[in-house]
Amino acid sequence: MLEGIFIGLEAAFSVKNILMVVAGCLIGTFIGMLPGLGPMSIIAIMIPVAITLGDPAAALILLAGVYYGAIFGGSTSSILLNAPGVAGTVATSFDGYPMARKGQAGKALTIAAVASFAGGTIGAILLMIFAPALSSVALLFHSAEYFALMVVGLSAIAAFAGTGQVAKALMMTILGLILATVGEGALFNMPRFTMGMMDLQSGISFITLAMAMFALPEALFLVLNPARGAGNAEGGSNKITNLRFSREEGKAMIPVIGRQSVQGFFIGVLPGAGATIASFLGYAVERNIAKGEEQAEFGKGSVKGLAAPETANNAACTGSFVPLLTLGIPGSGTTAILLGALIALNVTPGPRLMTDTPEIFWAVIISMFIGNLVLLVLNLPLIPYIAKILSIPRNYLIPFILFFTLMGAYIGQNNATELLLLVGLGVMATIFRFADYPLAPLLIGFILGTMLEDNFARSMQLYRGLDFILERPMTLGLLVLAGLLVLLPSYRARRARKRAEGIADGD
Amino acid sequence: MALDRWIALIFVTFCCIYGYAAFFTMDQLLPPFMQRNPVWPSTFPKVLAVLGIIVGLIVLFGVEKADETEDAPSATEINYRRLGDYKIGQALMLLGLMVLYALMLRPAGFLISTTTFLVIGSTILGERKFHVMIPVAALATGFVWYLVQEVLGIFLRPFPFFMGM
Numbered sequence: 001m002l003e004g005i006f007i008g009l010e011a012a013f014s015v016k017n018i019l020m021v022v023a024g025c026l027i028g029t030f031i032g033m034l035p036g037l038g039p040m041s042i043i044a045i046m047i048p049v050a051i052t053l054g055d056p057a058a059a060l061i062l063l064a065g066v067y068y069g070a071i072f073g074g075s076t077s078s079i080l081l082n083a084p085g086v087a088g089t090v091a092t093s094f095d096g097y098p099m100a101r102k103g104q105a106g107k108a109l110t111i112a113a114v115a116s117f118a119g120g121t122i123g124a125i126l127l128m129i130f131a132p133a134l135s136s137v138a139l140l141f142h143s144a145e146y147f148a149l150m151v152v153g154l155s156a157i158a159a160f161a162g163t164g165q166v167a168k169a170l171m172m173t174i175l176g177l178i179l180a181t182v183g184e185g186a187l188f189n190m191p192r193f194t195m196g197m198m199d200l201q202s203g204i205s206f207i208t209l210a211m212a213m214f215a216l217p218e219a220l221f222l223v224l225n226p227a228r229g230a231g232n233a234e235g236g237s238n239k240i241t242n243l244r245f246s247r248e249e250g251k252a253m254i255p256v257i258g259r260q261s262v263q264g265f266f267i268g269v270l271p272g273a274g275a276t277i278a279s280f281l282g283y284a285v286e287r288n289i290a291k292g293e294e295q296a297e298f299g300k301g302s303v304k305g306l307a308a309p310e311t312a313n314n315a316a317c318t319g320s321f322v323p324l325l326t327l328g329i330p331g332s333g334t335t336a337i338l339l340g341a342l343i344a345l346n347v348t349p350g351p352r353l354m355t356d357t358p359e360i361f362w363a364v365i366i367s368m369f370i371g372n373l374v375l376l377v378l379n380l381p382l383i384p385y386i387a388k389i390l391s392i393p394r395n396y397l398i399p400f401i402l403f404f405t406l407m408g409a410y411i412g413q414n415n416a417t418e419l420l421l422l423v424g425l426g427v428m429a430t431i432f433r434f435a436d437y438p439l440a441p442l443l444i445g446f447i448l449g450t451m452l453e454d455n456f457a458r459s460m461q462l463y464r465g466l467d468f469i470l471e472r473p474m475t476l477g478l479l480v481l482a483g484l485l486v487l488l489p490s491y492r493a494r495r496a497r498k499r500a501e502g503i504a505d506g507d
Numbered sequence: 508m509a510l511d512r513w514i515a516l517i518f519v520t521f522c523c524i525y526g527y528a529a530f531f532t533m534d535q536l537l538p539p540f541m542q543r544n545p546v547w548p549s550t551f552p553k554v555l556a557v558l559g560i561i562v563g564l565i566v567l568f569g570v571e572k573a574d575e576t577e578d579a580p581s582a583t584e585i586n587y588r589r590l591g592d593y594k595i596g597q598a599l600m601l602l603g604l605m606v607l608y609a610l611m612l613r614p615a616g617f618l619i620s621t622t623t624f625l626v627i628g629s630t631i632l633g634e635r636k637f638h639v640m641i642p643v644a645a646l647a648t649g650f651v652w653y654l655v656q657e658v659l660g661i662f663l664r665p666f667p668f669f670m671g672m
Binding site: 052164166167168170171174175177178181185187188190192193220223224225226393394395396398399400402403406407410411414416417419420422423426427431432434435436437453456457460461464465490493 | 509510511513514515518522525528533536537541544545546547548550551552555558559562563565566570571587593594595597598601602605606608609610612613621624625628629632633634640643647651655661662
């Protein structure tokens with residue numbers, strides 16, 4: 001492991017890669033502040049740039065920097081404007097915005113930055129410990145287990161979608177898998193479902209799909225409802241003066257940061273959970289632990305209430321890299337986009353990543369430390385200036401967002417048909433959003449689709465049929481787990497409803 | 508019927524068509540030697556079609572009960588039932604503009620089509636300060652073109668087709 005760390009240090013500390021981290025963090029922070037543009041949209045927009053870099057380590061470092069920056073930027077707009085740009089920072093606004101209203105915006109931003117830094121750093125240390133361990137276990141996996149593992153991952157994402165949403169999430173996953181079957185796969189030398197169109201021969205480009213699922217609907221929502229991006233008039237005038245917090249407040253934060261970085265990390269590791277759940281859970285746990293006066297303070301500008309979700313969401317972002325780097329299975333929409341970028345760069349994440357290309361693996365981890373440090377050092381003094389970006393008028397902003405979305409899809413393929421596909425899929429995604437369908441499962445299904453089919457076909461060929469399910473206990477176990485994950489939420493909801501009905505009837 | 512059910516209905520129909528293609532038309536083209544494989548190109552789509560129809564029907568008939576305590580719609584979320592209250596015209600015009608851009612990008616060249624796209628886009632949104640918007644759009648277009656063409660090394664035809672580039 002030590003050897004690996006040195007390789008990583010060497011790779012990450014090249015001038016080019018440090019520049020990448022700095023650039024990524026800055027871009028991420030700036031765009032992440034714009035309400036409505038979450039990390040997924042930003043990373044999707046940045047992917048063409050990252051891919052053309054050609055160097056997978058540099059590309060991943062850039063994208064990881066953008067990811068961190070976007071999360072931090074999202075906290076900034078939650079605190080200053082009560083307009084969270086990202087679902088993961090909604091909990092930040094609970095206490096961050098009241099604090100800013102009291103005229104302590106500077107202090108709130110500093111606390112957020114310090115908590116994010118601590119969460120991200122502790123998360124990265126945990127990642128260094130757990131990823132290699134998990135990797136060595138994952139090397140025992142065969143294609144049959146991989147197939148089963150992906151099924152588990154996909155069902156977990158659906159299962160965590162929330163009450164009443166499981167079937168919808170599953171539907172979106174299946175639609176993603178169906179979209180992945182379009183085009184000529186590596187496995188069979190025949191085009192499938194191309195409807196005779198040459199442009200579909202190579203399948204639907206994942207960048208186009210990512211843009212269509214996240215960036216385009218967000219932009220359209222901004223157009224439809226001007227209130228969505230508003231708030232400038234009220235919050236823009238906030239003067240940011242005092243950036244310091246007191247020693248007592250610092251002392252109160254330490255145990256919160258300690259607990260939440262560990263808890264956040266492990267929630268982030270679970271597929272489907274991720275930063276949003278981690279931040280809400282972190283907030284709830286800390287509010288329950290806190291006593292008396294401190295508890296009453298929550299929601300009115302509590303230091304603990306701000307530090308908890310900020311620590312947890314950054315630790316969870318780091319945690320979500322564990323399944324990506326060790327198993328090659330993304331647990332969230334963002335890591336799914338990163339996985340797509342890696343595949344485009346000819347790197348297959350998975351247990352062999354650590355042994356085959358240790359420089360990529362370790363460089364990414366080391367760059368997480370650098371990224372966190374850069375965010376802290378760069379953003380603290382820049383906060384007042386960064387807040388200015390919120391005053392860009394939407395008449396300028398929206399056409400540019402649309403243009404960058406189009407450009408991203410065009411550069412990747414150099415094919416104007418791709419743009420029409422983007423608009424069509426984007427309209428579809430917007431309608432899905434109207435009806436409250438989750439879109440991340442669709443993208444994850446799309447990205448895992450090809451791999452899922454490959455592994456399934458490989459095990460079918462090795463065992464000449466479906467026998468592999470029965471002959472490999474681990475595969476069977478994982479598939480049963482997947483089934484349970486899907487069925488459990490509806491079973492529990494049903495039981496809870498039965499119980500409630502029973503009480504109402506009086507028996 | 509609520510919008511999410513309509514989507515489920517369309518999805519089930521789509522899965523039926525997809526399944527029909529997988530079950531009945533795909534295998535006809537399969538060369539005989541591949542028919543001895545345990546996995547055919549149509550195997551996975553067949554499974555997906557069946558699963559898709561099942562899950563689609565579950566959503567369609569509301570087997571899984573949703574949370575009855577519906578949250579009050581927040582000011583920033585969009586309620587599709589009142590779509591007319593939003594700036595739907597602007598959104599549709601921008602979508603049309605994007606389609607137009609896709610069709611014009613090759614023939615008109617990158618510089619002209621992009622500048623026009625940005626200017627018309629902001630005009631649709633209500634911008635009237637053309638003396639600011641046009642220079643901003645032109646500058647941004649030139650900058651992006653330079654970045655993509657020179658720094659990233661991807662060819663983007665800058666001028667219209669008749670100018671020979």
